[in-house]
Amino acid sequence: MRFNPFSADVRRDPYPVYRQLREAPAHKVLGMWVLTRHADVRAVMLDRSFSAGLIPQLIRRQADRHVRGAMGPIERLATKSLVFTDNPAHARLRALVNRVFTAHAVAALRPAIAAVAEELVENAHRHGGMDAIADLAAPLPLRVMCDWLALPDGMRVQVGQWTHAIRFLLEPGLMTGDDLTRVQAAVEEFAQALAGEIAQRRAHPREDLISRLLAAETAGGDRLSDEEATFVCIMCFVAGNETTQALIGNGLLALLRNPAQHLRLQARPDLAKGAVTETLRYDSPLQLTKRVATRDVDQIRAGDQVLLCLGAANRDPEVFADPDRFDITRNPREHLAFGHGMHGCLGGALAELQAQVALETLYRRAKDLRLLTDQHQWQDHSLIVRGLKHLAVAL
Numbered sequence: 126m127r128f129n130p131f132s133a134d135v136r137r138d139p140y141p142v143y144r145q146l147r148e149a150p151a152h153k154v155l156g157m158w159v160l161t162r163h164a165d166v167r168a169v170m171l172d173r174s175f176s177a178g179l180i181p182q183l184i185r186r187q188a189d190r191h192v193r194g195a196m197g198p199i200e201r202l203a204t205k206s207l208v209f210t211d212n213p214a215h216a217r218l219r220a221l222v223n224r225v226f227t228a229h230a231v232a233a234l235r236p237a238i239a240a241v242a243e244e245l246v247e248n249a250h251r252h253g254g255m256d257a258i259a260d261l262a263a264p265l266p267l268r269v270m271c272d273w274l275a276l277p278d279g280m281r282v283q284v285g286q287w288t289h290a291i292r293f294l295l296e297p298g299l300m301t302g303d304d305l306t307r308v309q310a311a312v313e314e315f316a317q318a319l320a321g322e323i324a325q326r327r328a329h330p331r332e333d334l335i336s337r338l339l340a341a342e343t344a345g346g347d348r349l350s351d352e353e354a355t356f357v358c359i360m361c362f363v364a365g366n367e368t369t370q371a372l373i374g375n376g377l378l379a380l381l382r383n384p385a386q387h388l389r390l391q392a393r394p395d396l397a398k399g400a401v402t403e404t405l406r407y408d409s410p411l412q413l414t415k416r417v418a419t420r421d422v423d424q425i426r427a428g429d430q431v432l433l434c435l436g437a438a439n440r441d442p443e444v445f446a447d448p449d450r451f452d453i454t455r456n457p458r459e460h461l462a463f464g465h466g467m468h469g470c471l472g473g474a475l476a477e478l479q480a481q482v483a484l485e486t487l488y489r490r491a492k493d494l495r496l497l498t499d500q501h502q503w504q505d506h507s508l509i510v511r512g513l514k515h516l517a518v519a520l
Contacts, residue, residue, distance in 0.1 A: 128142060128152065128159060136505060140440060143161055146159065146161040146437060147161045150165060154432075155432075156430065158424075159432045160431060160433055164441075164443070166433045166435065169416055170465040171466040172422070173466075175417070175422075176416060176419050177210070177211060177416060178210065178417070179416065180294065181200070197309070198312045202312055215467060216467075218349075219471075221342075221343060224342075226471055226472065226474075234269065234475070238478060239482050241268050242483050242485075256516060258513055262369075262370040262377075262483070265479055266476075267285055267288075275333035275334075276322065289367075291312055291315065291359065293305075316356075319355045320355065324351075365475065369476040372404060374512055375404055377518070378501065378516060382496075382499070383451045394485045394488040394489045399456065400481075401477050402456065404480070406460035407440075409461075412435055412509060412510070413435065413509040415430060415431065418430075435464075439460050444459050445457055445459070491520045493519070494519070496516075501515070502515065
């Protein structure tokens, strides 16, 4: 069985390949073990002997090949972020950040999210249509996070560009020497811009996310340093922006390709929450994630890389009945779109809420919502994220 996640066919529709891959427990492809079954993927995510620290290792190797001298902020970001750390560093950071990313704090953002969604959909409504990616799915999460951080207007223009550059850190194997230089520059510029905001919040706390991160304190009196708070803010954009964009786009495409589900949501926009949850299972924005084994486990040896196919696991018929059917009333609680265990996605609830509000707003406002074409291009700048480049719809 050959598995080439870069191929045009796999980008267009990876699920037939996943179906074949699931017929065997594990495959050695591209120098990695590829796991596709729900039980296997979940087990690795729960097994702390499979480390998430692989990416910092790969970044160091890239730096050694392409850049002379220390990488500075780029290496510190890679080694001090929740996404890339293992315990005990991960547990410490998580304990602090969890005090801010609470269910109550996320729910309180609904009015602000709704205001942005209303503005974007109203603009599309006036024009009779839109590119649902460029005009809704992309600007919504970027604006919501900028608002939550209370970033100044002059800085917001750059945030999207910095975020797009820095997201290469999630896939260091795709970076060239030029990419690495751009990422380093983006990290330095973004960190420097945030440093001024953090200094202001230290002196004059407000109700924004930065102030709350700086105020977070464990029972033992531990707090985030300025640099740690900076990296949390950067990774909020890097890990949450394009994935939320893809969630909204993938969900809308699935709805418009499935007339019965589309009509069901049109009749009851309050079912948007179920539509988002089913999208996470049916067409996961984050398709792949990596771990490295720190001990021998069956045929996997210590030091081996393991590629976890979340998209394949989420269509495993052993867990989900009729898995290739999109059903917004399914309630697939066992999906792994946000990971599982220690590295479960910190911003998952926020991503779900934004996608839910976007679909609710769109379906409430649009009397007639339809695709302008069923020929779609999928982004090709990422191996791990599955999302559309464009999605032309008429309202």
